[in-house]
Amino acid sequence: MEDFFYKTRCTLHQMPEIGLEEYKTSKFIREFLKNLEIEYLEIEMSTVAIFKGEEDRWIGFRADIDALPLQEDGEKEYKSKIDGMMHACGHDGHTTNLLYFAKWLKEQIESGKKLKKSVMLIFQSGEEGKGGARFVANSDFFKSKIFDGIFALHLNPGLEEGKIGTRAGAISFQNINLDIEIIGKGSHGAEPHKGIDSILIGAKLVEAYQSIISRNLNPLEPAILTIGSFKAGEVRNIIPEKVNILGTIRFSNRDLIEFFRERITNINKGLELAFGVKINMEFNPFYPPVVNDVELFKKIEKIVPKEDFIGDMRFTASEDFSFYLQSGNKGLMFLLGTRNEEKNFIYPLHNPKFDFNPEVLKKGFTVFKDLLIEMDAFK
Numbered sequence: 001m002e003d004f005f006y007k008t009r010c011t012l013h014q015m016p017e018i019g020l021e022e023y024k025t026s027k028f029i030r031e032f033l034k035n036l037e038i039e040y041l042e043i044e045m046s047t048v049a050i051f052k053g054e055e056d057r058w059i060g061f062r063a064d065i066d067a068l069p070l071q072e073d074g075e076k077e078y079k080s081k082i083d084g085m086m087h088a089c090g091h092d093g094h095t096t097n098l099l100y101f102a103k104w105l106k107e108q109i110e111s112g113k114k115l116k117k118s119v120m121l122i123f124q125s126g127e128e129g130k131g132g133a134r135f136v137a138n139s140d141f142f143k144s145k146i147f148d149g150i151f152a153l154h155l156n157p158g159l160e161e162g163k164i165g166t167r168a169g170a171i172s173f174q175n176i177n178l179d180i181e182i183i184g185k186g187s188h189g190a191e192p193h194k195g196i197d198s199i200l201i202g203a204k205l206v207e208a209y210q211s212i213i214s215r216n217l218n219p220l221e222p223a224i225l226t227i228g229s230f231k232a233g234e235v236r237n238i239i240p241e242k243v244n245i246l247g248t249i250r251f252s253n254r255d256l257i258e259f260f261r262e263r264i265t266n267i268n269k270g271l272e273l274a275f276g277v278k279i280n281m282e283f284n285p286f287y288p289p290v291v292n293d294v295e296l297f298k299k300i301e302k303i304v305p306k307e308d309f310i311g312d313m314r315f316t317a318s319e320d321f322s323f324y325l326q327s328g329n330k331g332l333m334f335l336l337g338t339r340n341e342e343k344n345f346i347y348p349l350h351n352p353k354f355d356f357n358p359e360v361l362k363k364g365f366t367v368f369k370d371l372l373i374e375m376d377a378f379k
Helices: 002-013 023-035 091-110 133-137 198-216 256-275 294-303 320-325 358-374
Strands: 039-043 046-051 057-064 118-124 146-160 174-183 223-231 242-251 278-285 331-339
Touching (some): 002 023, 002 358, 023 039, 023 046, 023 091, 046 091, 046 133, 057 091, 057 320, 091 118, 091 146, 091 358, 133 320, 146 358, 174 256, 198 242, 242 256, 256 278, 294 331, 294 358, 320 331, 331 358
Parallel strands (some): 057 118, 057 146, 146 331
Antiparallel strands (some): 046 118, 174 242, 174 278, 223 242
16 A cells, blocks of 8 residues: 555656646546546546446545646655646645545455445546636536535645544635736836836735725634735836736635625725726635535544544635535545654645655545445445
8 A cells, every 4th residue: 555655646746737737647547547447537637437336326535636836846756857847735645545545446346345326536637726626516427416425635734644634614715816907107217207106006005905804804704815926017217007916815704705895996996096097806706615514524523533633623725626515515625634743744735845755645545435434335
C-alpha cells in the first residue's frame, strides 16, 4: 500500500496541469481504470468511474485533479517537471487516494463481494477557481442518479498528520469573485490637474471596501474581503487612465450576498460622484458553501477513532464540491491533517513549499472504505 501511494503521488506531482487542461493527468487516470477493466465515463476533462450495484441508489466519492500556476520551491526527487506549475493544494494526494480506492473496490468485487448500491468515483477537473464540478453536476448522467451520499476529503496542513476534521453544517465559505475597472483620465505625472488619477481612486476604493466588514457588518458574522490584484500603469511619470482590481469575498451566511453587493455598489457610486471617474463592476457569486449533512456527519463520527476526530472544524476557503450538493444531494467533506513538524511538512496550502507525507493517504483511504461499508453498500 505504501509503495502505491508514494509512487503514484510522485508521478502525479511531477506532471501538474492547471484546471480544465489536465490532459496528461486525465490520460493517466483513464489508462489506470482501463487496465483494471473499470467502467468509466468522460465528462469534459473529468473522469467518472462506475461500479454498478443491484440498486439504482448511488454513493459518490470525489477527488480534484488540477494544480496551480505556482513555481515549486525546494529540491526533491518528485519535484514538478513543469516550470511554473505545482500541486500546491494536495490534489495529487486526493487523486492518488481515489485511485487506490478504485483499485481496492475492484479487488473486493473480484473476490466475490456483491455491491448492493452503486458507486461513483469522480476524478474532477478544474477545482481551482474554474468550478469544474459544474460540468459533472450538470451532466445528464449525474442528474439522473439518486445519491445516498457524496463524500470528499481535502488535505490540511493546519491539522496534525492523520487527524480528521469536519463538522455538521457549513464547513466552507461562499465566495464572490469581484472584478473592478476604474476609468479615470490619463495625463502627464507632472500635470496631475489635467487628469483624473485612477490609482488614487483605486486606493480609496480598496480602503473603503475594507471598512465594510469592520464598520457595516455584525462582528459575529465571519467574513473576509481580500484584494489580490491591483494593476495600473507602466511608467513612473504617466497617470494611467485605467486601474483593474481583482478581489474575493468569503462568508458562510448566503444571506449576506445582497448586503455586500449593495454596499460595494454604493461605495462605487460615491467615488464616481466625488471624483468624476467611471467604475465598472462584475460581482459574481461563485462557489456556494459546502454544507455537510447531519446524518452523514454522524456516520463519520462513528467510524473515526475519537482520539483522531475533530468534530467542529471548518475552513474559510471555498470549494466547488458544493455544486454536487445543490440539487438536494446529501454530502460531506472532511479534512485530513498533514502537518508533521519533524519532517518539515508545515507550509500552508498554495505555498511553493507545501508538501506532505504520502503515507497519510492510508488514513484517507481507510475513512473512504469505512464510510462505504457504513453506508450499507455491500450485500
